[in-house]
Amino acid sequence: MPEIPTARDLPRDGAMGAMSVAALSSERMESDENVWTRRLVLFLRLMAMLSIAKGLYHWAQVTGFIGGEDEAFENQPMAWQAATVYFAVIELVAAVGLWLATPWGAVVWLTTVVSMAVIELMFPGIYGGSLVVVGVEAVMLAAYLVLAWMAARERPP
Numbered sequence: 001m002p003e004i005p006t007a008r009d010l011p012r013d014g015a016m017g018a019m020s021v022a023a024l025s026s027e028r029m030e031s032d033e034n035v036w037t038r039r040l041v042l043f044l045r046l047m048a049m050l051s052i053a054k055g056l057y058h059w060a061q062v063t064g065f066i067g068g069e070d071e072a073f074e075n076q077p078m079a080w081q082a083a084t085v086y087f088a089v090i091e092l093v094a095a096v097g098l099w100l101a102t103p104w105g106a107v108v109w110l111t112t113v114v115s116m117a118v119i120e121l122m123f124p125g126i127y128g129g130s131l132v133v134v135g136v137e138a139v140m141l142a143a144y145l146v147l148a149w150m151a152a153r154e155r156p157p
Helices: 015-033 035-063 078-099 103-122 131-154
Strands: none
16 A cells, blocks of 8 residues: 655655646646647648538539539539549648648648639639638638747747
8 A cells, every 4th residue: 555645754845846836837838838839730620620621522513412413513614623623632632731730731721722712813714703712711821821920939940
């Protein structure tokens, strides 16, 4: 049976108490130091879930799970088909990289964001040229850049 320490077993100078206070304050300080990094990872995970949803939506269009007979994949223009297959693949790849918070995941995700904005602005005949989509993509890009910048400031060079 283990012995329970008594008051006479503890050091008289309070070293044990000082050590636990120092340990608690270092844990608190460490968690405060990485607050922007944690926020960035949370944002990346949210964007990963959104990318999964978008990728599955595009695959549903390719496979015919959504849309009527008139909207079938094979009845669409070649440009629409190419863009849809591109986003069906790249969104899911980006989702994996974002969930793991890897640098390549952010790069692939940034590629999807910029690609969608370019398609909406430069080729409105493919997906309709929605400025709302471009605005949402721009807000997500700005949020990522701010969070990445703040997280980078937390880490010393």
